Amino acid sequence: MERNKSFLGILLIGVGGILLSANLLGFQFGMIATHWPLLLILLGLFFEGAYLADKKAPGMLVPGGILLVIGFLFEFEMLTHWRFSEYTWPIYLLAVAFGLLQLYFASDRPRGLLFPIAILSSIAVIAYLSFIYNALAVTVNLGLIIPLILIVSGLLIILRR
Numbered sequence: 001m002e003r004n005k006s007f008l009g010i011l012l013i014g015v016g017g018i019l020l021s022a023n024l025l026g027f028q029f030g031m032i033a034t035h036w037p038l039l040l041i042l043l044g045l046f047f048e049g050a051y052l053a054d055k056k057a058p059g060m061l062v063p064g065g066i067l068l069v070i071g072f073l074f075e076f077e078m079l080t081h082w083r084f085s086e087y088t089w090p091i092y093l094l095a096v097a098f099g100l101l102q103l104y105f106a107s108d109r110p111r112g113l114l115f116p117i118a119i120l121s122s123i124a125v126i127a128y129l130s131f132i133y134n135a136l137a138v139t140v141n142l143g144l145i146i147p148l149i150l151i152v153s154g155l156l157i158i159l160r161r
Helices: 002-024 029-035 037-054 058-079 090-106 111-140 142-159
Strands: none
Touching: 029 058, 037 058, 058 090, 090 111
C-alpha cells in the first residue's frame, strides 16, 4: 500500500510540474501532443536505472528495454507523421526481443530465453527481407529473375551428377 501511495505522489508531482511549467515558463501543450513518446523513453530509463541501482532485479530490464525501443519508435513515427509505419511494425517484435536479450545478459543466461528472442528476431528479419524483396521486385522484376535462377541452379545440380 505504501508503494501505491508513493507512485501516486510521484505521478501528482509530475503532472503538477507540467502544469506549473505551462503557466510559468510558457510551455505549450502542443509539444506534449507531438513528443508524448518521450514519457515512454523516460519510463524505460526509470526501469533501466532501477536495475542498475542494485542489480538484484534483472526482470526490470524487460519492460525497460521494451519501453525504450517503443518510445524511440513512436517518437520517430510522430516526427514523420506515421508515414513509415507500414515498414516499422517489425520493430514492435524487436522491442520485446531486446528486452528479453537484456534479461538474458543480465541474469545467469538461461538458455530458454534464446528461443523467444530468436523467434521474434527471425520474424522481424523475414519481414524486412520481404520489404527489400518487394522493393527490388518492382524495380528489377525479380518475380521472373529469381525463379529462373532457382530453376537453372537446380538443373546444374542435377546435370553435374
